[in-house]
Amino acid sequence: MAKDGDVKLIGAWPSPFVMRPRIALNLKGVEYEFLEEKFGAKSDLLLRSNPVHKKIPVLLHADRPVCESLVIVQYVDDAWPSSGPSILPSDPYDRATARFWAAYIDEKWFPSMTGIAKAQGEEAKKAALDQVAEGLSLLEDAFGKISKGKPFFGGDTVGFLDIALGCLLGWLRVTEKMNGVKLLDEAKVPGLAKWAERFCADDAVKGVMPETDKLAEFAKLIMAKFKAAPSPQ
């Protein structure tokens, strides 16, 4: 059992970004204290630990903060090198590939998904959904090339890119439910559809992946709050 100074994670159960370091810590068998933030009110600890962005997740390792979900995941991999599997691939080219797709997911694909909720009118909604589907098709292709027939992007075990994409599955399912569409369609993206099942069933993921129904309820709650409140800036 890895024990290297006290480990805390500031986060919130609905956040896909918070799930990322949780999975990384689980893979490494590191015990940590989960400090749940209350929705709508940022704790003093969060504001002190992440003064630049004021966002979750924040990892506190022996009271030293690490911020930004993928930076935290790499940190966990670096800080506990001999525990559990390697999260990042060992070959520099494979690492660059994993980082590339993780950046694509955060900078292009995830915003296209949140774009669906923001789309006004049928046409805009369809265009937004098409964008997400296009992205999934790119990722399906990437999965084929990177996994090389193995169960995960990371090979035999869950790795960096699995974590980057997998944590968004909950919100993807909520999007499907709320729009009455199937995006992770076995007919269109068979590789990813099966990968998603394996990912969600993994021991490191099971306990931290929120149930779709619970997330959908939460989504309705925040959407209602945003519609009620005047536009904050």
Add this chain to the structure above:
Amino acid sequence: MAEEVILLDFWPSPFGMRAKIALREKGVDFDLREEDLSSKSPLLLEKNPVHKKVPVLVHNGKPVCESLIIVQYIDETWGHESPLLPSHPYERARARFWADYMDKKISVGGVVWAPTGEAQEAAKKEFIECLKVLEGELGDKAYFGGERFGYVDVSLIPFYSWFYAVETSANLSIMEECPKLVGWAKRCMQRESVAMSLPDQYKVYDFMLEVRKKRRAQ
């Protein structure tokens, strides 16, 4: 084994400069190919089909895209005796955090291509705030990582080539606002890898004027 290293670049791009600095820091021989972004080469479109952007590093035919990913790849592939990223996990995380901060927050384009005076004022404010935060992080250190030039310095210094263009656009003196940061920049410019990779600030300014002329004509 013959090693082939090509860098697809566009000379005013700060992102391309990051890759050039890293390659030169490691003493890697590379074939620098200038792209005409209005008419992208078949090689660029083939090697970066997702984004179709520069820089792209092509190592023995295999492409690496996205400047920070390229810099990390260069660091992990060559010159292990002189690493750009720190060796201690916590320091590495800090370095990654600050490079990520730059990519999320610095927008030179927001200032120089601002459509209105109002937009420019807002962009100028944000730009200076961002530089001040970075200056705070630098503190009294010689470089962001301490005594040695490293990853965060490589990631930030290219923007120095745009300082004159930003200052004249927005009527601002970066020296007045962030003297320590300018001091750091001049220190970095003394390194051959940096001096060779950054274009002259006046050349960048001229480029900016040309682009503005073209945009007005459209």
